[in-house]
Amino acid sequence: MTVRVITDSAATLPPDLAERLGVLVVPLRIALGNRSLSDGDLDVAALVDHGPDVSTSGPTPGDYLAAIGQGGEEGCVVLTLSREMGAGSFLAAQAAARTVSTPVRVIDTECAAGAQGLVVIAAAHAARNGATIGGVAEAARPVIERVRLVATLPSLDHLARSGHVPDAAAWAARFVGLCPVIEFRRGRVRPLRPAHSAHGARRRLLDRVAEAKPHGTSCLHVCALHALASDGADDLLAAVEAEFRPATSFVGSFSTAMIIHAGPGVLGLAWWWEPLAT
Secondary structure: OOEEEEEEHHHOOOHHHHHHHOOEEEOOEEEEOOEEEEOOOOOHHHOHHHHHHEEEEOOOHHHHHHHHOOOEOOEEEEEEOOOOOOOHHHHHHHHHHOOOOOOEEEEEOOOOHHHHHHHHHHHHHHHHOOOOHHHHHHHHHHHHHHOEEEEEOOOOHHHHHOOOOOHHHHHHHHHHOOEEEEEEEOOEEEEEEEEOOHHHHHHHHHHHHHHHOOOOOEEEEEEEEEOOOHHHHHHHHHHHHHHHOOOEEEEEEOOHHHHHHHOOOOEEEEEEEEEOOO
16 A cells, blocks of 8 residues: 555554555553553443543644554544544544654544544545545545444443433433433544434434435445444344345454543444445
C-alpha cells in the first residue's frame, strides 16, 4: 500500500482484521489515579468500577507520530473518534501531522465503536486497491454520512456519568425498569424509545437496520459490537446475516476505554447501506 490508514482504539476493530487490512491502531489513554496507561494495558474488570478515579483521553501526538512513521510512501489518512465524544484523539493527530513532511489527512469520523470501524474499513479497502491519499480520504466520507449505530445496555448510568446523556434519562430508565436503547450518530448520543425486555431491545436493533435500507439495490456493511457480551453479539450478527446477507460483517469488542464510558453489557449494531449502480 502506498497510503497507510491509521485509527484509534475506539474503532473496535478486531486485531486480526486490522492486521489483514494493514490498519495501524493507536491506543487511547486511560488515567488511573496518577498513572497514564495505554488502552488495553489493564484488565477491563479491574477498571469498570473505579468510578471517578478513572478517566480517558485521546492518544498523544507522540503516539500518532510513531504510527505515521510507519506510513505508506504517499502518506497517511488518520480516522479518529468523534470530536463530540472527545476531541483529544483528533487534536493529537492534527498536532502530529503538523510536525512531519509526510502528507497526512486527519478526518473526524463523527462516530465511534463499530461505526468508526466501518469507516476505517472502507478507507483501508481503497488504500489496498491503490487509491491516492485523496482517494482514500474520499472513500471514508460517504460512510461517515451514512453509518448508523444503535445499542441496548443494562443502564444509562455510565453514559450519564461521562456526560453523554442527561441524568434524568438514566434515572427514568432505572425507575421504570425498561431496557434502554440509544442511537449514536454524527457525534451525539440520544436515547430512543426503550424496550420492555432484552429480547425486545435486540429485535428493535434489527428493525432499525431494516428501516434504514434505501430504495433501490444496495448492500449492507455491519458490525455487531459489545462490551463483555460476546455471546449476545455473536447471536445478533447471526440474525443480521440470516436476514440481510451483508457484504461485510464482523463482531467488534469495545476497548477498555470505551467500556469505562458506556459500561459493561452493551450490545449493538453499527451499519451502513451502500447504494449499488444498476
